Amino acid sequence: xxxxxxxxxxxxxxxxxxxxxxxxxxxxxxxxxxxxxxxxxxxxxxxxxxxxxxxxxxxxxxxxxxxxxxxxxxxxxxxxxxxxxxxxxxxxxxxxxxxxxxxxxxxxxxxxxxxxxxxxxxxxxxxxxxxxxxxxxxxxxxxxxxxxxxxxxxxxxxxxxxxxxxxxxxxxxxxxxxxxxxxxxxxxxxxxxxxxxxxxxxxxxxxxxxxxxxxxxxxxxxxxxxxxxxxxxxxxxxxxxxxxxxxxxxxxxxxxxxxxxxxxxxxxxxxxxxxxxxxxxxxxxxxxxxxxxxxxxxxxxxxxxxxxxxxxxxxxxxxxxxxxxxxxxxxxxxxxxxxxxxxxxxxxxxxxxxxxxxxxxxxxxxxxxxxxxxxxxxxxxxxxxxxxxxxxxxxxxxxxxxxxxxxxxxxxxxxxxxxxxxxxxxxxxxxxxxxxxxxxxxxxxxxxxxxxxxxxxxxxxxxxxxxxxxxxxxxxxxxxxxxxxxxxxxxxx
Amino acid sequence: xxxxxxxxxxxxxxxxxxxxxxxxxxxxxxxxxxxxxxxxxxxxxxxxxxxxxxxxxxxxxxxxxxxxxxxxxxxxxxxxxxxxxxxxxxxxxxx
Numbered sequence: 001x002x003x004x005x006x007x008x009x010x011x012x013x014x015x016x017x018x019x020x021x022x023x024x025x026x027x028x029x030x031x032x033x034x035x036x037x038x039x040x041x042x043x044x045x046x047x048x049x050x051x052x053x054x055x056x057x058x059x060x061x062x063x064x065x066x067x068x069x070x071x072x073x074x075x076x077x078x079x080x081x082x083x084x085x086x087x088x089x090x091x092x093x094x095x096x097x098x099x100x101x102x103x104x105x106x107x108x109x110x111x112x113x114x115x116x117x118x119x120x121x122x123x124x125x126x127x128x129x130x131x132x133x134x135x136x137x138x139x140x141x142x143x144x145x146x147x148x149x150x151x152x153x154x155x156x157x158x159x160x161x162x163x164x165x166x167x168x169x170x171x172x173x174x175x176x177x178x179x180x181x182x183x184x185x186x187x188x189x190x191x192x193x194x195x196x197x198x199x200x201x202x203x204x205x206x207x208x209x210x211x212x213x214x215x216x217x218x219x220x221x222x223x224x225x226x227x228x229x230x231x232x233x234x235x236x237x238x239x240x241x242x243x244x245x246x247x248x249x250x251x252x253x254x255x256x257x258x259x260x261x262x263x264x265x266x267x268x269x270x271x272x273x274x275x276x277x278x279x280x281x282x283x284x285x286x287x288x289x290x291x292x293x294x295x296x297x298x299x300x301x302x303x304x305x306x307x308x309x310x311x312x313x314x315x316x317x318x319x320x321x322x323x324x325x326x327x328x329x330x331x332x333x334x335x336x337x338x339x340x341x342x343x344x345x346x347x348x349x350x351x352x353x354x355x356x357x358x359x360x361x362x363x364x365x366x367x368x369x370x371x372x373x374x375x376x377x378x379x380x381x382x383x384x385x386x387x388x389x390x391x392x393x394x395x396x397x398x399x400x401x402x403x404x405x406x407x408x409x410x411x412x413x414x415x416x417x418x419x420x421x422x423x424x425x426x427x428x429x430x431x432x433x434x435x436x437x438x439x440x441x442x443x444x445x446x447x448x449x450x451x452x453x454x455x456x457x458x459x460x461x462x463x464x465x466x467x468x469x470x471x472x473x474x475x476x477x478x479x480x481x482x483x484x485x486x487x488x489x490x491x492x493x
Numbered sequence: 494x495x496x497x498x499x500x501x502x503x504x505x506x507x508x509x510x511x512x513x514x515x516x517x518x519x520x521x522x523x524x525x526x527x528x529x530x531x532x533x534x535x536x537x538x539x540x541x542x543x544x545x546x547x548x549x550x551x552x553x554x555x556x557x558x559x560x561x562x563x564x565x566x567x568x569x570x571x572x573x574x575x576x577x578x579x580x581x582x583x584x585x586x587x588x
Contacts, residue, residue, distance in 0.1 A: 099572065245554065308537065318534075334581050336572035365510065366501070383537075
């Protein structure tokens with residue numbers, strides 16, 4: 001049998017339909033892959049027993065003619081999604097031992113459609129980071145580091161926060177993975193690991209049962225090796241959920257039908273302000289190449305302006321910490337997770353939170369507490385919410401003269417673990433191209449576009465109108481075909 | 494804008510995170526650096542701009558006021574570091 005871990009989801013589904021292999025065989029191959037790629041530290045919790053039981057049930061459903069759209073496909077779940085009875089950590093010490101008594105809506109949707117859970121994958125603690133280096137369970141290594149990543153002198157980051165998801169999918173240790181994106185946490189790691197990742201419109205996927213970071217920004221999405229796989233998986237993840245008041249009640253289209261390859265006459269906006277200083281020439285070059293590819297397919301590039309782009313990061317680093325400081329107030333050592341005793345109730349709270357949170361999470365809680373505190377609320381938080389309105393307005397205006405935007409995903413390729421950790425602002429700049437669309441709530445997708453001279457993958461980002469994931473996917477599919485990105489990381493299962 | 498050690502100690506207490514005296518200095522430096530970075534927002538003219546509070550423009554939905562979940566006390570307590578007789582247990586708060 002051909003190596004089942006080399007298949008795309010689309011190919012695996014075809015093989016299952018034709019009975020070339022069973023879901024159990026496909027799952028076994030991926031359990032083996034998961035073990036083989038352990039040096040990457042991509043998985044926090046492997047659930048092979050659950051995976052096999054789900055695969056058996058899947059084969060039974062298929063035999064009865066009840067196959068769902070994801071039937072029998074083994075995937076990894078970012079350890080930010082609550083999974084019933086399975087350790088859910090958010091990569092934080094403070095959630096020690098937490099086994100949710102409920103299942104997140106997004107994962108429930110995936111299991112409803114037949115997907116198989118391989119395990120829970122690593123991330124930056126509470127999804128706060130761009131390198132997967134802030135995890136309590138240790139950093140994830142990018143499989144593009146080399147053929148022996150664990151012993152490499154310079155280990156590369158997979159990006160973050162969905163670093164375990166990206167590394168597992170790139171290393172063929174899962175057919176796809178769930179990610180979440182608050183300021184770029186799906187798109188940036190997808191770019192750094194050479195895979196596809198889409199953050200849908202805010203409200204498209206339910207946030208219920210996802211450990212909250214910044215509630216007005218958090219959004220789940222799929223991370224896969226092809227655009228078509230992303231279309232399949234997004235179709236399962238998306239949908240209205242009465243349990244999330246920001247979930248939007250509109251039908252989920254068959255996203256795979258959007259991949260027509262026909263982008264003739266489509267206006268592709270090229271945001272002038274994304275040509276920022278200090279961006280490597282190679283990133284500029286791949287962006288230009290992307291424009292040429294779309295032009296060759298019949299699209300019309302149009303220069304557009306997003307004048308408040310340069311204020312997006314500063315806005316984000318007020319809004320996101322403010323929301324995080326409020327969301328993370330629930331970790332008090334009383335209801336779940338870690339408790340460190342103290343002399344009084346408040347002493348117990350303070351000891352628990354001191355021991356349970358890592359440095360980056362504490363930094364953001366403190367900033368958030370500060371900007372929300374009496375006397376500073378208007379100057380920081382309210383001001384940021386107003387600038388955010390102007391950023392969203394920029395996009396609305398740009399979409400009057402174009403249908404979709406094309407930009408780089410990240411300002412460079414994967415960097416070494418620890419190389420940007422000394423300076424928080426330096427790390428924050430990783431998200432310079434992804435944060436603006438997050439603030440505006442727009443769908444954005446990263447598609448691998450080629451390799452830089454250092455042999456590492458680079459991604460291009462497509463940003464669409466609200467709830468127009470279909471055009472984003474359609475353009476992504478055209479880009480993917482033009483780029484013909486077939487390179488695999490040197491370390492695969 | 495730079496903040497001093499006393500301010501860090503104050504917000505750390507508000508956030509219920511114990512910060513040892515020896516960490517206050519470098520935290521004050523890091524937080525000041527971030528606050529200086531976000532200071533640039535002052536340049537943006539936001540006169541007459543309504544603060545953005547929601548990405549999706551839709552009215553909050555109404556629903557019938559009825560119980561849809563519950564009766565799962567054991568599930569709720571299952572993850573508690575300390576629980577007894579159907580309650581969460583915390584350090585003594587009344588003298």
